[in-house]
Amino acid sequence: MKRDLFLFIGFAFLILLAPQLFSGGYLMNVLVFVGINTMLSIALNLLLGYAGQISLGHAGFFGLGAYLSGILSTSYGVDPWLAMPLAATVVGLMAFFIGFPILKLKGHYLAMATLGLGIIIYIVFNETVELTGGPSGLSGIPNLKIAGITFDSDVKNYYLIWTATLMVMLFSLNLAGSRVGRALRAVHDSEVAAQVLGVNSRILKVQIFALSAIISSLAGSLYAHTMTFISPASFGFNFSIELLTMVVIGGLGSIYGSFLGAALLTLLPEFLRGANDYDIIIYGGLLMAMVMYMPGGLVRGIPALFRRLVTTKKGEAGHA
């Protein structure tokens, strides 16, 4: 247990130190998005990696958080610090009530239902023009302010987003290691067995679905207040799939894996930009290779690769 704590503190230390290493510039801006995406993929990983319930509609919850907080603070003058928890509460309650009927479904049917949910939310953003500004988006969302500091630069936003992300990480690590985390994994492996052991799997699934939605909503609100502009295109079906890719590439059922997946998928396109029109092909090829050769995700694949390199080195040394 102590090792885990040290690992987290080390990780947090590195993250908070990062701006000193590469100060300013565009990379800070990208790292802000790594933070937001980490939060989102942790949210999805709790549901998919731990409880084994798929969702193809998480971009919808992300968007709801962004829009609710954005509309409340822009059109109704609510303080952003109040708008964020309000949005999270509404999204959480919504997910809770929708969760009951939806989570009765399994496998492909659950995927279809959550897919539909995401698309419905997306259509609502597009069609309620008076409220959301429709397809051309909602602009002029205020930045967050605390004690005279306005979070309006990339470096400030970096600390804001990553403080939130680290809190979500710590919470999720604790949750995963707790009785609830074990119950979730039991539901993942066999729902019947879990029920026999006294886990109320139905309630548990709904609770984790709602929790996942709340974290996504929080990430959405933070996104809205740092970007100061939102439009429905950012919350479409494609983004749900991208989140799913982050979770799978990073490693199912691993919080640090979520970070690795989010970091890789957010940073990779930036590094490939030099390849001009071939970037999409390289991107796709790399993802395919990773899924083929690291089926357990980066979090398990990288140590395995490292071990293999070490053993072959040792082997060579032995022969010589």
Added chain:
Amino acid sequence: MKMKCFSLVCAFTTLLFSSTVFAAAPIKIGALFAVTGPAAFLGEPERNSAKMVIDEINSKGGIKGHKLELVAYDTTGDATKAVQLATKLIKDDKVVAIIGPSTTGETMAVIPVAEKEQIPLISCSAGSKITDPVKKWVFKTAQNDSLAVGKIYEYLQKNKLTTVSILTVSDGFGASGREQLKTQAAKYGITIVSDDTYGPKDTDMTAQLTKIRGTHSQAIICWGTNPGPAVIAKNARQLGIKTPLFMSHGVSSKKFIELAGEAAEGIKLPSGKVVVADMLSASDKQKKSLMAFVKDYQKHYKTEGDHFGGHAWDAVNLIKSAIENGAVTAAAIRDQLEKSRAFAGIGGSFTYSAQDHAGLGKDAFILVEIKNKDWMIVK
């Protein structure tokens, strides 16, 4: 040893200085276009045109000894990416001006960045709210939707057609058009009897058209970009609707005629002059620019240049003339842009001022009719 080091350092510094003194540093211009993704039909011709103009300027030795360097990124039509890339252009590439983005949504997202970092942004998208209200650092070259709507309504008024049905696509382009159609109707004595929308990916619009047929309106106005309007034209023909059909400037490219085939015949739409460049009278101020653009584009890319590419052509050339007038910094370029008067480009004749950063009048559009798979100017 020490002496050797010293002379090496000396040689190196001289080398450094000489290179900066003799060849004036290139001026970097950023561009954000949706080259891939759903808005690729805008982004690709825009990037091509911008590249074409910049290459041409450089092959003639640049402007006052300064070469131009285009740093173009693909936004894939995503507002988040557009904002990230705008930041990258400003902070890492240190550009003095940004051309694009291609869509209204992306532009609205990028505006706060440009305003904060004080970099002139010349958007290639059409939404009226980009420059209304006027923002200090933001200009646009695409014609306002309001001008296109005005052009159609003027024609309707002249021909005493007073009831219309509107059918708009549910994206940024359609939403902006719908708003303009509704707000301007009263001014031209027009009543909108039915107001419907369709999704950008819909493949059948018979439901909406059947409803419209029941309203007995005197004209149907459809606002969208390919391929939706082609489907609507075909569906209308299948349903035997004889009501005159109007489209937006969003489909004023040969692609639409190809997609709609026979059903395109007789459709009228407001369009930039580029599609009828060779039919314009020689007295038209834009004719020279238009013919040059069409010819160059054909030569470089073996396909017809459309007015989307024209928006980027205009933006680069506006920046070019600002630099010719002595501006090299972001602030000076902005000030020079605002002083542009009667610049005859592809989208129209641009006259910017402190109160107007869109710069175009109603003459930027002409009404065209599709006849025998080609464009005809409606007199």
